[in-house]
Amino acid sequence: MTGYFIQTFIYLLAAVIAVPLAKRFGLGSVLGYLVAGVVIGPIIGIVGEEAATIQHFAEFGVVMMLFLVGLELDPKHLWAMRNRLMGLGGLQVLLSTAAVMVIGEFFGLSWSIALTVGLIFSLSSTAIVLQTFNEKRLTKTIGGQNAFSVLLFQDIAVIPMLAFIPLLAIPELVASSETLAASAEHHSDLSLVADLPGWAYGLVLTGSIAAIVIGGHYLSRPLLRFVASSGVREIFTATALMLVVGIAALMSLVGLSPALGTFLAGVVLANSEFRHELESNIEPFKGLLLGLFFITVGANIQFSVLFGEFFTILGLTLIVMLLKALVLLALSFIFGIKQSDRWLLALSLAQAGEFGFVLLTFSVQNHVLPSDLAQTLSLVVALSMFLTPLLFIVFEKVIMPRFVAASNERETDEIDEKGAVIIAGVGRFGQIVNRMLVANGIKTVVLDHQASQIDNLRRINIKAYFGDATRPDLLHQAGIEEAAMVVVAIDSREKSIELVQYLKHAHPHVTVLARAFDRGHSYRLRQAGADFIELETYHSAMEVGAIAMRRLGHHPFAVEKQKIAYKRVEKASSDELYRAWLGEAGSEPRFDNNFIKLFIELEERLKNEMSYEHTEQHSRTERGWAPPPKGYADKLDDPTLESKPQSD
Numbered sequence: 001m002t003g004y005f006i007q008t009f010i011y012l013l014a015a016v017i018a019v020p021l022a023k024r025f026g027l028g029s030v031l032g033y034l035v036a037g038v039v040i041g042p043i044i045g046i047v048g049e050e051a052a053t054i055q056h057f058a059e060f061g062v063v064m065m066l067f068l069v070g071l072e073l074d075p076k077h078l079w080a081m082r083n084r085l086m087g088l089g090g091l092q093v094l095l096s097t098a099a100v101m102v103i104g105e106f107f108g109l110s111w112s113i114a115l116t117v118g119l120i121f122s123l124s125s126t127a128i129v130l131q132t133f134n135e136k137r138l139t140k141t142i143g144g145q146n147a148f149s150v151l152l153f154q155d156i157a158v159i160p161m162l163a164f165i166p167l168l169a170i171p172e173l174v175a176s177s178e179t180l181a182a183s184a185e186h187h188s189d190l191s192l193v194a195d196l197p198g199w200a201y202g203l204v205l206t207g208s209i210a211a212i213v214i215g216g217h218y219l220s221r222p223l224l225r226f227v228a229s230s231g232v233r234e235i236f237t238a239t240a241l242m243l244v245v246g247i248a249a250l251m252s253l254v255g256l257s258p259a260l261g262t263f264l265a266g267v268v269l270a271n272s273e274f275r276h277e278l279e280s281n282i283e284p285f286k287g288l289l290l291g292l293f294f295i296t297v298g299a300n301i302q303f304s305v306l307f308g309e310f311f312t313i314l315g316l317t318l319i320v321m322l323l324k325a326l327v328l329l330a331l332s333f334i335f336g337i338k339q340s341d342r343w344l345l346a347l348s349l350a351q352a353g354e355f356g357f358v359l360l361t362f363s364v365q366n367h368v369l370p371s372d373l374a375q376t377l378s379l380v381v382a383l384s385m386f387l388t389p390l391l392f393i394v395f396e397k398v399i400m401p402r403f404v405a406a407s408n409e410r411e412t413d414e415i416d417e418k419g420a421v422i423i424a425g426v427g428r429f430g431q432i433v434n435r436m437l438v439a440n441g442i443k444t445v446v447l448d449h450q451a452s453q454i455d456n457l458r459r460i461n462i463k464a465y466f467g468d469a470t471r472p473d474l475l476h477q478a479g480i481e482e483a484a485m486v487v488v489a490i491d492s493r494e495k496s497i498e499l500v501q502y503l504k505h506a507h508p509h510v511t512v513l514a515r516a517f518d519r520g521h522s523y524r525l526r527q528a529g530a531d532f533i534e535l536e537t538y539h540s541a542m543e544v545g546a547i548a549m550r551r552l553g554h555h556p557f558a559v560e561k562q563k564i565a566y567k568r569v570e571k572a573s574s575d576e577l578y579r580a581w582l583g584e585a586g587s588e589p590r591f592d593n594n595f596i597k598l599f600i601e602l603e604e605r606l607k608n609e610m611s612y613e614h615t616e617q618h619s620r621t622e623r624g625w626a627p628p629p630k631g632y633a634d635k636l637d638d639p640t641l642e643s644k645p646q647s648d
């Protein structure tokens with residue numbers, strides 16, 4: 001027992017140290033797990049043969065991953081994205097497999113081995129790519145959406161691959177694997193279909209799949225509803241694990257892939273009202289087991305193979321990545337993906353993926369690939385994943401700037417109007433400001449540097465001009481000398497600060513109203529000289545808090561008093577916090593310990609003030625307010641009340 005504790009501690013310690021460091025350096029958690037395994041395995045040597053045994057247990061994380069993938073695949077959503085999913089994703093897997101297969105046969109591999117290698121390398125890293133997209137805010141780009149479609153198809157394609165690869169078993173490998181054959185005989189005792197004729201075997205398979213689909217649709221919901229009614233969270237967790245483990249066991253007993261069964265179950269439950277609870281309960285186990293799986297992969301890497309064939313492995317890695325990138329670039333032309341999105345699609349999916357390790361292990365177990373070749377290929381998969389962050393850096397630092405510069409080559413619009421207010425930036429914030437002013441007869445000049453945004457506004461008859469509002473010549477065309485006000489709503493912190501600094505220096509007569517993203521941004525805008533600064537979420541959050549208080553039974557008159565008190569304290573404390581943020585003369589502005597201490601003190605002051613307003617019968621802040629009419633509180637349950645805030 002002590003030995004298990006020590007080994008568990010070593011694996012967890014390696015993950016705790018390596019993964020946060022990998023995330024900090026932008027390498028992703030998967031690479032962190034791989035590095036952790038490499039360190040405790042080949043480098044330090046504190047884990048040994050037990051890594052292979054633990055890997056078999058950790059593979060259950062892949063089963064859980066496919067269950068979660070199925071939960072995300074709402075049939076309606078799949079149908080809506082069928083063109084990109086089946087067309088782009090399907091062609092990517094098909095063409096990448098074919099390209100790698102041709103290269104494999106060129107190097108002397110048999111067709112079955114070359115096909116297996118092609119299938120393995122056709123997959124990309126879902127974990128690395130999606131995580132990087134989220135970190136770099138690329139998910140909503142056209143390239144990011146198409147990459148997601150390809151990744152989704154790849155995840156689905158793993159299922160038929162797991163079913164197909166055993167059919168490619170090589171007789172020589174089967175004959176030479178006596179130990180594995182004996183193990184297979186031992187496990188055949190646990191099979192329900194070992195001695196069945198072909199027709200009965202087919203019926204059993206059909207019945208098993210039907211049981212999962214029908215049972216998942218009609219039986220799981222009453223069961224989950226019954227368990228949820230108990231209110232005991234750990235029992236719901238146990239139920240979720242029971243479903244996954246039970247389905248995986250059933251699939252194993254009938255000779256099918258456990259991943260196939262859990263995937264089908266996930267798709268069936270995708271529309272269930274318990275989908276989110278299932279995800280939240282399974283996700284931690286999936287993440288931990290997958291992390292353990294990747295650690296064991298790293299621990300099993302043979303450095304002697306890597307250093308002995310370093311240039312061969314590096315060359316194979318570059319060939320695979322180049323082939324996949326070329327396939328994706330060709331498909332981008334077919335599917336009309338243009339400019340930087342084309343390169344984002346190609347570079348982000350050029351690596352091999354974490355499922356490559358799964359398929360390599362699976363292929364060796366089923367006598368499809370020799371173990372020495374699988375070891376070499378696993379190094380290729382790992383190295384391609386290690387190189388992926390570099391591809392994103394190339395995209396961000398080299399490719400994107402070129403396309404941004406090209407888009408900026410569009411000639412700036414000639415501004416033929418002048419107004420009292422110039423609005424710099426017409427995104428979600430600037431549009432509301434502009435509509436408010438125009439509706440009240442105030443002449444505005446709207447500027448934005450995103451051509452697509454300007455074109456969209458013109459489609460709905462909102463006059464706007466393409467151009468960079470930070471350019472002095474463009475401001476001159478817009479009539480900055482005669483303007484009374486500039487609203488700074490640019491979606492770039494640094495550019496908004498630079499614009500405020502320029503306006504207060506070159507045109508001090510202009511009143512500058514600036515949108516701030518957060519408190520730190522507001523301080524920098526204030527330091528730059530902005531006359532009025534508004535946090536973009538301040539008033540909406542205030543209103544939501546007020547609505548919550550009213551719906552919880554607080555009188556509207558009392559709620560309005562508390563709002564006024566909150567605003568008064570916030571305004572008074574803003575100056576103190578700003579001075580604390582500025583620090584001593586000559587020091588850099590920062591959120592240091594003194595600022596944090598003052599912020600805590602002001603929070604206490606806010607609580608005291610709010611308490612005073614709540615207990616005082618007549619507050620000094622209620623001037624201008626009159627109590628509501630008699631019987632008003634009786635109408636609070638009126639569902640139309642919250643839609644008419646002016647009546648509070």
